[in-house]
Amino acid sequence: MESLMSILIGVFFAIGTYLILTKSLLRIILGTSIISHGVHLLIITMGGVKAGGPPLLGLGSTSFTDALPQALILTAIVINFATTAIFLVLSYRSYKVLGTDDTAQMRGNEDE
Template identity: 55%
Template sequence: MEIAMSIVIGIVFSVAVYMLLSRNIIRVVLGTLILSHGNHLLLITMSGLQRGAPPLLNFNEESYTDPLPQALVLTAIVIAFGVTAFLIVLVYRMYKEHELDDLEDLRGSIDE
């Protein structure tokens, strides 16, 4: 399953980067969302999948799935939410102030 998942993650990353390279600012925001999904899956997949019981000691199993990537990803999910929220508000405040949604038009002036 790891190899199959790696390919899926590769596709998710490709799409995310493709979106990030868009001109439309909403696509860029959605790109970051998709990128964070890919990232979380990548972290989990790299450490190996389904190596044992869920990391809860109540199960009294011999082996457990690696808990560390899970802890990392849990942190990452929450941070990603914070970043997305910030980005969205940044985008729409910017849109309200300047009425611009095309990154081509959002370039700094030449003399900067």
């Protein structure tokens, strides 16, 4: 299970890196969001993927997953949603003002 998660994390990081290296502002924002989802999966995998039920229903010597990584992921998902929303609003405003979402054109003429 951990090897499948590792491959999925690598795919998320590769897609996010590809999107960050483009010139479109919207793709850069989506790339950072995809990389953060890869980090979420990485933290869950590092916390240990174990089979078992909730502690109240466990019988005998069953193993349980650690609750701390899950709490950290829940907080990180909320923070990621808020920052992505703010970045999307800022990119929309910059598109309305400047008329483009290309980062090279946003810089304008650097000789001035």
